[in-house]
Amino acid sequence: MNTLSIGQSLIIAIWIALVMSRFLLGGATLTLRFTPLMTGLVCGIVMGDVKTAMEVTAAIQLIYMGVFSPGGQMPSEPAIAAGIAVPVALMSGLEPEAAVAVAVPSGLLGSYLYQFRFFVNTFVVKLTDKYAAEVNSTKLTFSIIILPTLVSFAIFIPFMFVALYFGAPIIASVVESASGGLLFHVLTVIGGGLAAIGIAVTVYVIGKKNYIIFFLLAYFLTTILKGLNVTNVTYAVLGVLIAAIYVLSKKESREAL
Secondary structure (H helix, E strand, O other): OOOOOOOHOOOOOHHHHHHHHOOOOOHHHHHHHHHHHHHHHHHHHHHHHHHHHHHHHHHHHHHEEEEEEEEHHOOOHHHHHHHHHHHHHHHHOHHHHHHHHHHHHHHHHHHHHHHHHHHHHHHHHHHHHHHHHOOOOHHHHHHHHHHHHHHHHEEEEEEHHHHHHHHHHHHHHHHHHHHHOOOHHHHHHHHHHHHHHHHHHHHHHHOOOEEEOHHHHHHHHHHHHHOOOOOOOHHHHHHHHHHHHHHHHHHHHHOOO
């Protein structure tokens, strides 16, 4: 696949607008915005290659593991990064690690777009203040929920559609023609380094002395059991059980006191 159809581009663009507007389940949408995994899944479904899309998204996810959003603003937008990088990778056959090099500038551009949304919403806030002074609940609902959603749709749908329908095929063709050369070898190495940084930042944040034992336990378990081809689902279940045992033991310790 060397191009995206109008329908495919529009579906992905609408999904990004829904995520960025927080329209889906309110605050729960923040999880969709802060992680590229669901966006990668949507791109995979739309483009008919979920397996490859998730492999690419997993590499992108690693670099955002240590990214935080003080005040709701992120240095890079993971959903937009995945929304552009995953289709480009699927169209060009780009390796997941090298796709990170497409995701990073895309996410950075998305963060500027999100700041522009903040600017536009300052005018919406003025309306909200006016309706609050009038004690008009109907208009307040419109200015607090509906109007910001419409603003988000007006900003992100055109941007993503143009980026995907017109920009992604051009990027994919350039990537495809240059793949296998020195440039993309460098990008692959850099992509792997960015993933390592994301993991390192996460470990630093959760690396309290009381909890570092769990990180070491997980690391050595995956190393010891590597030959058994244990799935991530099994590890997740094991992690939940260990966490439950830890919480239960702490609860019983407090009750004993």
